[in-house]
Amino acid sequence: MIARLDFAPLDGITKRVFRRVWHAHFGGADRYFVPFISPTDQHVITPRDRRELENPEGLPQVPQVMAKQAADFVWAAEALADMGYEEVNLNLGCPSGTVTAKGKGSGLLMDPDRLDRFLDQVFSAARVPVSVKTRLGYHTPEEFPRLLEIFNRYPIACLTVHPRVRPEKYRGAVHMDLFALAMAESKNPVCYNGDLTSVAGVRALEAQFPGLDAAMIGRGAIADPALLRRLRGGPAASKEELQAFTQELYQAYQDFYGQAAPASQRMKEVWFYLIHLFENGERLGGRMRRSRGPRAYEELEARIFQELELLEDPQGELA
Numbered sequence: 001m002i003a004r005l006d007f008a009p010l011d012g013i014t015k016r017v018f019r020r021v022w023h024a025h026f027g028g029a030d031r032y033f034v035p036f037i038s039p040t041d042q043h044v045i046t047p048r049d050r051r052e053l054e055n056p057e058g059l060p061q062v063p064q065v066m067a068k069q070a071a072d073f074v075w076a077a078e079a080l081a082d083m084g085y086e087e088v089n090l091n092l093g094c095p096s097g098t099v100t101a102k103g104k105g106s107g108l109l110m111d112p113d114r115l116d117r118f119l120d121q122v123f124s125a126a127r128v129p130v131s132v133k134t135r136l137g138y139h140t141p142e143e144f145p146r147l148l149e150i151f152n153r154y155p156i157a158c159l160t161v162h163p164r165v166r167p168e169k170y171r172g173a174v175h176m177d178l179f180a181l182a183m184a185e186s187k188n189p190v191c192y193n194g195d196l197t198s199v200a201g202v203r204a205l206e207a208q209f210p211g212l213d214a215a216m217i218g219r220g221a222i223a224d225p226a227l228l229r230r231l232r233g234g235p236a237a238s239k240e241e242l243q244a245f246t247q248e249l250y251q252a253y254q255d256f257y258g259q260a261a262p263a264s265q266r267m268k269e270v271w272f273y274l275i276h277l278f279e280n281g282e283r284l285g286g287r288m289r290r291s292r293g294p295r296a297y298e299e300l301e302a303r304i305f306q307e308l309e310l311l312e313d314p315q316g317e318l319a
């Protein structure tokens with residue numbers, strides 16, 4: 001039985017405003033991973049990062065750091081510990097070309113010996129527990145056994161595995177055979193991440209890996225904000241509840257940005273996933289994606305709630 005459910009970090013989407021409103025309306029996540037910060041060698045937390053990381057609501061959060069140099073990661077981990085964080089996550093998964101070209105994110109998986117030295121420096125110096133979120137490799141899944149051997153040399157608080165390689169980004173089949181290897185051979189606790197979008201999907205994962213005690217869910221919990229609650233035996237979201245959620249979120253974004261245009265842009269990113277909760281949502285969802293400006297957004301959102309019914313048993317398509 002999976003005992004712990006983590007909310008995955010989605011940069012640009014699951015930022016502070018989203019986490020706060022989602023948590024208030026639906027909840028059910030044991031921990032929220034904050035999308036990465038990427039410290040420079042100047043070693044300052046920018047005012048923007050600080051705003052993102054401040055946590056007056058006291059949500060159970062884990063911040064994530066992306067760095068090429070171990071010294072920069074260690075510095076950031078210390079700064080985050082000073083802010084009260086009790087675990088810091090290392091990003092070894094980001095597939096973006098601009099990130100990997102700088103040797104960060106999944107770019108660190110390219111050279112296993114270098115990764116080993118990086119982890120050695122991090123685990124010799126860090127005073128706060130460090131967890132890792134990784135892919136199977138940079139080029140091919142066959143790289144994973146070697147990487148796992150390296151991970152096994154360090155006391156990683158939790159190894160979250162997204163069983164794809166960098167060119168696969170977030171699409172196509174996941175390599176469950178290699179996740180099975182992580183389950184069999186990891187000396188550190190393991191968390192599964194990838195494409196969990198329905199109660200049935202999570203139950204199937206539990207049946208396949210009875211020893212798995214943590215899963216991380218991202219897009220599935222945006223597409224169906226009640227998914228984690230449903231996994232704990234709670235009810236599905238009603239239309240009224242979803243409307244209250246989207247309206248508060250839109251208002252919170254307007255308060256944050258001080259204007260409606262960027263707020264409606266953020267909402268459209270949420271609706272990109274959320275539309276899959278509705279029967280025949282493609283047409284209005286497509287119109288919303290192509291629409292411009294807050295008025296068009298508001299009209300289309302109102303039409304979705306007026307005209308469309310919720311699916312009986314959403315399977316959480318990932319768009």
Ligand SMILES: Cc1cc2nc3c(=O)[nH]c(=O)nc-3n(C[C@H](O)[C@H](O)[C@H](O)COP(=O)(O)O)c2cc1C
Nearest residue numbers: 008009010011035036133162194195196217218219
């Ligand atoms: C738009 C977007 C932004 C993301 N940002 C981050 C990030 O900041 N840090 C990270 O570790 N993963 C990031 N991810 C990956 C997700 O955390 C997660 O691993 C991925 O979406 C697969 O899980 P899911 O199928 O449950 O969504 C991002 C994914 C997407 C689609």
